[in-house]
């Protein structure tokens with residue numbers, strides 16, 4: 001394992017001003033997170049509900065936890081009180097489930113709408129067209145428990161830079177369309193979460209405001 005604090009600092013020095021770093025700590029232990037915390041990192045990303053819950057209990061209260069993995073509706077209740085942002089709202093059903101639960105517990109939860117633009121079928125999310133249709137239905141005006149902050153997406157898992165660039169452009173274009181249409185005038189619709197260890201620099205060049213980086217900070221994950 002490399003030095004986590006040094007990796008955090010090295011990545012920070014390459015980030016454009018205004019781009020937020022989510023340190024993806026899934027599958028890494030509390031000690032690794034505390035090393036990043038010691039370097040000033042306060043935003044961490046997790047992809048499993050139970051793992052998130054256990055880490056919240058064990059780690060400092062001023063950490064902002066972002067949920068970035070596929071979220072099953074039956075796990076919403078577990079994470080709703082403790083999560084500060086959910087990146088992976090990938091269906092209308094999940095959106096309304098989170099909204100209902102947030103209202104029930106008297107919270108407002110920041111969420112991102114997950115876009116599917118990559119080649120792989122394994123990735124979940126809305127197509128840009130589906131998101132436009134959902135927005136046109138007026139649903140976003142009815143949500144009292146969630147605050148829609150923007151979109152999240154992943155590029156195709158490939159070495160083909162043109163393909164990766166096209167994917168990030170499509171995600172950013174979808175955000176821009178929503179920002180100019182259904183979310184016009186909402187200052188808090190401001191987040192484009194895209195870019196991981198191997199492609200975050202391309203993502204930033206094409207309009208990411210938030211990057212999610214795991215391996216470059218913490219090393220390889222042991223699943």
Ligand SMILES: *Cc1c(COP(=O)(O)O)cnc(C)c1O
Nearest residue numbers: 024047068196197212213214215
């Ligand atoms: C695991 C994960 C990441 C981090 O990936 P790295 O390649 O380790 O940087 C980012 N986003 C999502 C959605 C993930 O599941």
